[in-house]
Amino acid sequence: MSLLKNFPSYRLERIVLERYGTFRDALSDLDDALNILFMVSNLTCTSVIDSDRVIHCRRLCREFQKYVTMTCALRKVFASIKGLYVQVEIDGVFPVFIIPYRPFQSVPRDVDQRVIKSFLEFYECLLSCVNRHLFHWKGYSYPPQYEESLEEKGFSVFDAFRLECKNNVSQLTVCGTEDSDFGVSDSAEGDKKVDHPNRLLEGMTFFLGREVPLDLFDFLIRSCGGNACWELPGTQFTDPKAITHYVYDRPNIPGDRRLDAEYVQPQWILDSINAGVLLPISLYLPGVSLPPHLSPFVNHENSIYRPHYQDFISEFKTSEVTAYTEKVIGQENTKKDKLDTTSQVASGDDGEEEEEEDKRQRALVPNDKLEPCNETQNRKLAKMMMRSKDRYRYERITRTQKKAMKTANRLLRRQEELMHSSD
Structure with a gap:
């Protein structure tokens, strides 16, 4: 009992400040921290992660979301089976994190929760430092007051926060350390730069x-x-x-x-x-x-397969099209021509393409007058002159490109089938 009572207490703020010299460095490493904290905030308490830690993670996540709602820093969002992928912009950095759906599933038994707890302890301190810096940056005191009674009545959690203006904003303190923070010069540059609100x-x-x-x-x-x-x-x-x-x-x-x-x-x-x-x-x-x-x-700009709806959105922004059905009908012939082109490119491997080219040449020219294709011959000679390591990399690149072409070809065929079935 004496050992448990005399267990030493420690703080990780100094480690956070030593690892991240500037505020942007901390923001660039915020993706994993937000993913784990949002995951734990939706869990129930376990033998390793107690209820107090879950409540603390939930409070930190809501404070970060409150700052995003105040500054309108949301940029992209995507709904998947895992949860909601969210991208925000803070000081020119674009963290991407996942907000899981509720109710969240329980933690599997084969997951070592002690490893999660060790990372969680550091990420809690990191997000606490970031939240403090962000609220001080906007001129509010930290932590903000939170009225749990409003949440219990069913109101929005963002309306439950009560922000108080800070009297002396110039002297920033991060996690209780008055002598150092993420960098005064970095904060001064951030004050001049204002992110475009959405x-x-x-x-x-x-x-x-x-x-x-x-x-x-x-x-x-x-x-x-x-x-x-x-x-x-x-x-x-x-x-x-x-x-x-x-x-x-x-x-x-x-x-x-x-x-x-x-x-x-x-x-x-x-x-x-x-x-x-x-x-x-x-x-x-x-x-x-x-x-x-x-x-x-x-990014579908340079890809072979480009969805119809992406083309519709691009032209809708320029007011060139107003109905999605008009865009689909107009794209049918174009996609069909593109499908024929990609099917010729994506058919077969290197050896099959060369054999087909040789068969075409033999069918057109007698055997005694047959001349090999210059392009195929030059490619063979170039591969022979390569080092084994470069040849291996070249073959991997070509296989990846052909795999992407086959995938795009399959999507285009499926797209054409759906258009014919709808007609």
């Missing part, structure tokens, strides 16, 4: 249905300058006339429809944020078949 949903009020994840979409809407509300038992949250959009994820809408409000599915918010423009609501009406939810983290 106010795509400014002036809009969204009513979220019961089937919509309230905490996730409340965060997304507020991060783009909008307001979110939902039904509270025995409480009138806001004036119904102030609601501009109703978000439902079911075909049957309860109650009477309002003619002066819009009704959309949740995917409209995600796709509009990624596109940077409000997409046509007619494609996202409750009960209709939704367009594909494209990942904003995949």
Whole structure:
């Protein structure tokens, strides 16, 4: 018992400040910290991770989300089976993290929770330092006051924070260390640089249905300058006339429809944020078949396969097209020609292409007058002159390119089949 009572206490703030010399260095390494903290904040307490640590992780994550909603720093979002991939911009750095859905699954038994706890201890200190720096940067004291009574009544967690202005903002303190922080010069440069806020949903009020994840979409809407509300038992949250959009994820809408409000599915918010423009609501009406939810983290500019909806969004921004069906019909012939081209490129390996070329030459020219193709011959000679290591790398590159072409060819064929079946 005496050993447990005299267990030494330690702090990791100095280690965090020594590892990250500047604030941008800490932001660049924030992805893993946010992933683990958001994962633990959605867990139940275990034998290794107690309930106090889970509550502390949840508090740190909400403080970070509160800063994102204040500055409208949201950039991209993608809904996957793992959770919600979110990209934010802070001081020119773009951290990407995952917010899991609720209810979250339990931790598997084959996972060593002690390893997670060792990383979690450091990441808690890192995010606490980052949150303190961000709130001081905006002129607020840290930690902000939080009223749990509002959360228990069903209100938004972001409305439960009470921010207090700091009297002396010039003297920043990070995790209780007054003599050092992430760097005064780095903070001074950050004050001059203002990130462009994302106010795509400014002036809009969204009513979220019961089937919509309230905490996730409340965060997304507020991060783009909008307001979110939902039904509270025995409480009138806001004036119904102030609601501009109703978000439902079911075909049957309860109650009477309002003619002066819009009704959309949740995917409209995600796709509009990624596109940077409000997409046509007619494609996202409750009960209709939704367009594909494209990942904003995949660049289709230089790829062989380019989805129809990506072309529609690009031209919709320039007001060249207004209906998605018109774009699909107009793209059918173009995609068919592109499919024929890619099928010729992606058919077979190197040996099969060379054999087919030789067969064509033998069919056109007699055997005694046959001359090998210059391109094939030059490629063979170049491969023979390569070192074994370079030849291995070249073959890996060609195999990767052919694999990508085959995948694009399969997607194009599937796309063409779907268009013919719809007709």
